Amino acid sequence: MGAAVADDGFDFRPGAQIPLQGGGGQTAATNALASAAYRDGGKDTALSSILGANSENHPASVKPPKISLFEPNLGEAFCRAVEARTLSPGRKPLIQSFGADPQTVVEHCLAASRIRKERDRKLRLIMLVCGVVFLPGLLLWLGLFQLRKTLAKGEGKKSTWIGTALLVGVVLVAAVLLYRVVYRAPGSGVLELYLFGSLVAPALGWFLARRICESTAADLRSRWDGLLGGGGVAAKIPDAVPGNPDEKAREDLRHQLAKLTAEDRSNSVFYAGPKGILGMGTRWGSWQMAEELTPKNEGAEIHPFRSWDVIRAMDAQLRKLERGPLHTGGFPAASIQHWIVTPVGEGAGEVARPTGEDVDTFLVKPHEITRICNEQQFSAGNRHYLGIQYPLWDGQLVITMLVTVTVLYKTLRVDVTAHALGPVHGLFTTKSKAPVIEVPKSVRFWETVERPLPLVDASEVVRLAVRAPLTWYPPLLEYFGGKLVLPEPFGLRHVWAGTMWRHRFMADDALRTVAPVLRAVHAAAFKVLEENGVDTDRFTNRSSIMSGLIQEPAPRRADVYDA
Structure with missing residues (x-):
């Protein structure tokens, strides 16, 4: 069943290598996250830049390199970290990515890694022929570049100039020494030619490697811009398409991708105290209606009913929100789900x-949901919440x-809470910038002009x-180059989500959702109470008071209690 669930929109049968995208109207967040996989080439892809995208509750970290020449860039580190976290056998559970498609993001990571592997195969051949064969010269050049890179980390331009001067100076000294060796005894043996080759071959290899690196970087950056521009950039991953039953690695990858999608559709979520429900964002508002259950007619008894009866009525009422009495657009189709919430530290x-x-393929079965709703309302254990969710702004x-109904002795309590997950951090929505340098014009020297620089520098x-x-x-x-350390518990969407309260229209959408949902929930509750002989006067009075309060719902940190 897990494979069947994962195949909705992604056909992994033999011959299908291009995943379908954009089917759920959530492409902006998905493409923004997926674009990080293609961050390559240029100075705008430094790994340290991702630290600026950290959120308050879920910060990522970067393990520093032992040798700076081995340090990965943002795209390399992102792909490696995401693939290891989402596709490794025996991995930890993942948090759902509401508003995004995690499988698409992971597939783009696999596609970007595949492009880099093809580049690295060519570079390994160049390193073997032009580097390992002429090892003394290779070590000399690498030592010079490492020294220059170390000095370049100093403050100001002085350190950079010192590194460049040392590089040029050592090259000149080596050239002079080589000249003396060659012309002291011309044609005397192979040693002189080898020394000459040790200096020239790595430089020639660098020239060939530069052409390969520039073409690959241009390809990756075009995909980066294509995703953010809304283009149909497909992630080609033939490694996930088994050609025959003996290809175990491909079959395992296909199953891991299927598991990823099945887990993302789980109806089990986790409440982590002040961090809110993981994946949904923090709770910014909470409204309660708790009144005593009394018979409508004196001397009569209330007809027995359960919390699940009230929840079912609320479910039916919430599904009518998209059908308003006026033709004004209104609410889009919502995702209504019964959630099982587990508390964690x-x-x-x-x-x-x-x-x-x-539980079946990460989904808690309906009969267990009903049992938790009716019986687990107090003390330890999981809780039931009815949720209505709107993925907006693409x-x-x-x-x-979220709505929960509890009955303790003669008191019926209806809690409605509001959660909001903001947009992906601006780092992921920034397009690539071609490297340029400002130089004065030849005639009008007081004016400057931008000239393009090579996409990949030395x-x-x-x-x-x-x-x-x-x-x-x-x-x-x-070990040598460091890596990106993802925060735990990890989910692709909420980890790099920013705040939406600084965006006026997004904030308005969140605030305007409260009143219609709250009134629909109360109307459904009143209907069930009246059908079962309950006096609803106190409930309607309380609802009227709340209806006035939510005219101006003030966002706050509802998960942080001042106690």
């Missing part, structure tokens, strides 16, 4: 999804309203060439 490093005979804003070519021989074993490469 604020600093929990991982979560554990419910398992057992009451997935950049996710509004979720240091970047050296970095890629040095990393290429180790890309076949990523753990060793991470």
Whole structure:
């Protein structure tokens, strides 16, 4: 069943290699996250830039490199971290990515990694022929570039000029020494030719590597811009399409992708204290209606009913919100789901999804949902919430309203809470910038003009060439070059979500959702109460008071209690 669930929109049968995208109207957030996989080339892809996208509750970190020449850029580190976290066997559970399609993001990571592997295969061949064969010269050049890169980290331009001067100076000294060696005894043997080749071959290899790196970087950056521009950039991943039953690696990858989508559609979520419900954003508003259950007619008794009866009526009423009495657009079709909420610690490093005979492919079965709704309302255990969710702004804003009904002794309580997940951080929605330099005009020297620079500079070519021989074993490469450490519990969407309260229209959408949802919930509750002989006067009075209060719903940190 897991594979069947995952195949909705993604056909992994033999021959299908291009996933379908954009079917759920959530392409903006998905494409923004997927574009990070293609961040390559240029100075706008430094790994440290992702630290600026950290959220308050879910910060990522960067493990510094032991040797700076092995340090990955943003695209390389992002792909490696996401693939290892989402596709590794025995991985920890993932948090749902509301408003985005995590499988599409992971597939773009796989596609970008495939492009880089093809580049690295060519670079390894160049390193073997022009580097390993002439090892003394290779070590000399690498030492010079490492020294220059280390000095370039100093403050100001002085350190950069010192590094460049040392590089040029050592090259001149080496050339003079080579000249003396060659012409002291011309044609005397192979040693002189080898020394000459040791200096020339790495430089020739660098020239060939630069052409390969520039073409690959241009390809990756065009995909980066294509995703953010709304173009149909497809992630081609033939490694996930088994050609025959013996291709175990491809079959395992296909199953991991299917598992990823099935888990993302789970109806089990986690409440982490002040961090709110993981994946849905923090709770910014809460409204309660709690009144005593008294018979409508004196001397009569209330007809027995359960919390589930009230919840079912609310479910039916909420599904009518998109059909308003006026032709004004109104609400779009909502996603209405019965959620099972599990409490976890604020600093929990991982979560554990419910398992057992009451769970099927990450989905808690209906009979267990009903039991939890009716019986687990107090003390330890999971809780039931009815949720109505609106992914808006092409997935950049996710509004979720949760409803829970509890009955303790003679008191019926209806809680309505509001959650909002803001847009993806601006880092992920920024297009690539071509490297340029400002130079004065030849005649009008007081004016400047921008001239394009090479997409991949000399240091970047050296970095890629040095990393290429180790890309076949990523753990060793991470040991020398560092890596991106993802926050836990991890979910692709909420980790890099920003606040939506600084965006006027997004904030208005969140605030305007409250009143219609709250009134629909109360109307459904009153209907059930009246059908079962309950006096609804107190409930309607309380609802009228709340109807006045929500005219101006003030956002606040509802998950933080001042106690």
